[in-house]
Amino acid sequence: MFILVNLKAYPCDPIEVATAARDVAESSGVRIAVAPQAADLSRVAETDVETWAQHVSSNGHGSYTGSTLAEAVADNGAAGTLINHSENRRKLADIDGSVTAAERAGLETIVCANNPTQTGAAAALGPDAVAVEPPELIGGDVSVSTADPGIVEDAVAAAAAVDPDVEVFCGAGVSTGEDVAAAADLGASGILLASGVAKADDPEAALVDLVSEI
């Protein structure tokens, strides 16, 4: 299992969460990464935590102002990127372009999707993984792997039918080690989460709990 902690625009200290993630990854052997604001990327990467971008644009080098260039996030230490998060929905053509741009820059890719149907569509674009996150569960206390396990199973099946090399992550409401174990049982290869760690009083303790059943 791969645990990706999305820091969104939360008022947390990105270095504190990054340091905790690095330490728990080292002590547990579980792969854990942190996705900070683009402006915080280089400082987060300096902690030696695995660092991801929250988004990259579909454009390459050129006249694009205010875009997030895949090469720029890679140069500043990112190993991968989210694409099409539910808080940053993109056009189909741009998701295709962002996956291509990210691969060109050497970044791993996770494309987000609302439901099993969109998971199949996203898998057809050839990312490394698709994360299924029902919008109504994002930010809540109920894990998709508990509340609606059928969605995770259906997403795993939808991706496999299109491209068996594409992994499926699940997100939305995951906050405990049991949720993570349930997701793994349903066929998920990883977990996207955010507030459960980023807003925790003790991010390191939250991460220790999350990896406890892996």
Next chain:
Amino acid sequence: MFILVNLKAYPCDPIEVATAARDVAESSGVRIAVAPQAADLSRVAETDVETWAQHVSSNGHGSYTGSTLAEAVADNGAAGTLINHSENRRKLADIDGSVTAAERAGLETIVCANNPTQTGAAAALGPDAVAVEPPELIGGDVSVSTADPGIVEDAVAAAAAVDPDVEVFCGAGVSTGEDVAAAADLGASGILLASGVAKADDPEAALVDLVSEI
């Protein structure tokens, strides 16, 4: 083969093109439809030509101002709708929603895509057809079925791999009966075209030529 004439925002007389399309459909037995501006839909449908919308929104009834409600275009005579045309690119989640909304309103659906990869992704959303239109050929004089037949073949293969029930249309640069025949030979079930008819001095003659090899 199904010929769909997209009137875009061209300064043509929609009733003149609709009447020509109706007459050529009747005389040739080929299925031909016209997609006018939403505001022209009811008047075009009154000519008894098969009428399509250029776009429908993903929303249903409710507080959505300036959207194009699937039910409203159906009530005014539309039989189907384009979705995600290259001049009206949409978010993946909204394409999914528009296909669902169109089906709920009883409309056929053609989702547009730039390339074979996106054709596979669009097919996963379950429309009736996907139209592959390389953006660089749209509005030009070179037909995709002539200039780059591999794109049409690859799109047909990509759609079939995801869902064999989804047909593939091709567009971009089609202007003659030979182009239509070439597209059919490559596996396309229909043709999207626009300026070749809508900007023709004699739309009826242009349509007669287009269906001549079917």
Next chain:
Amino acid sequence: MFILVNLKAYPCDPIEVATAARDVAESSGVRIAVAPQAADLSRVAETDVETWAQHVSSNGHGSYTGSTLAEAVADNGAAGTLINHSENRRKLADIDGSVTAAERAGLETIVCANNPTQTGAAAALGPDAVAVEPPELIGGDVSVSTADPGIVEDAVAAAAAVDPDVEVFCGAGVSTGEDVAAAADLGASGILLASGVAKADDPEAALVDLVSEI
């Protein structure tokens, strides 16, 4: 006072509301218009009610699929158009373009804005009017003219400081004749409303009440 009834994507019968609006306008002498779905425009205009579009695009004639061409809505009977409604927010450059496109097609224009600051900005683009609608009050039971009269007064002042020829409308929560009278007292030249009429059991009675204090 000018009363503009926005039918949004509501499941009402647009012809029933249009007929009621026409009748109340005639009997009361108050200017009342109805803004239906673009696809319903020509049928609504045939009732002889003053008909408005909910949106027009910034483009002119050309290769624009799924846009709402200002000329097309004018040709089908529209006398004016909303632009930048809070449910259809637009880029600054496109609002500028839509005002220009609407004027070229002979349409009156009302640009919507969230607050007095944006009202001043919208007024600088030269529309006929700006409608100030605090998003938090839209669709509710509390009228902006009652709940926060300072917003209407500030919007009137902001528009006047930029261009004294631009009128100010107010919207959001207006549902009674008293709300309309209060808006007029605050300097508003018109009212935007939607659910208060479109969702009323008796749209004609709702309109009769709305104009009762004018």
Next chain:
Amino acid sequence: MFILVNLKAYPCDPIEVATAARDVAESSGVRIAVAPQAADLSRVAETDVETWAQHVSSNGHGSYTGSTLAEAVADNGAAGTLINHSENRRKLADIDGSVTAAERAGLETIVCANNPTQTGAAAALGPDAVAVEPPELIGGDVSVSTADPGIVEDAVAAAAAVDPDVEVFCGAGVSTGEDVAAAADLGASGILLASGVAKADDPEAALVDLVSEI
């Protein structure tokens, strides 16, 4: 005069341009800043050049993935931000929100606009400056201050009519010290430029020329 060098997504070395800008600012006494990719901000700021963001989102802290938080760019050394660049057009409501977000984070603001009309509208939102950049001149060899001096004068007048505290910058095609001097003569308080420095074989020499007539 203030010279702001927008590095866009150019394949230049941001540290090389930043160092050159810092050195020319120091030697000439002219205010010069550099706007790199968000991911490069902290490294660029470490050179001690004045550093700007290319864009900030309208949101504050919260659940916003892939946005560019004003506080995050400020924390990483940005002193100001562009908003609504022609390559990153924004909704009117979001420009208003981004100006507010930037001010809350202590950033200076320059809102971009296509023409004098939009300059007036942007000035009504209360930024520190508006930059007028006719899209057809961006990236070209012809300076707006030479090609169409009336646009700069009209923009200065439009901003002054709305808010005399808002300065006007000009951009698009500026590449020589003469262009800068011409802009100053027309009433501009600063210059936005990009390729003239970022793509120059010798960025420092390009900057020395640009400030030579100030």
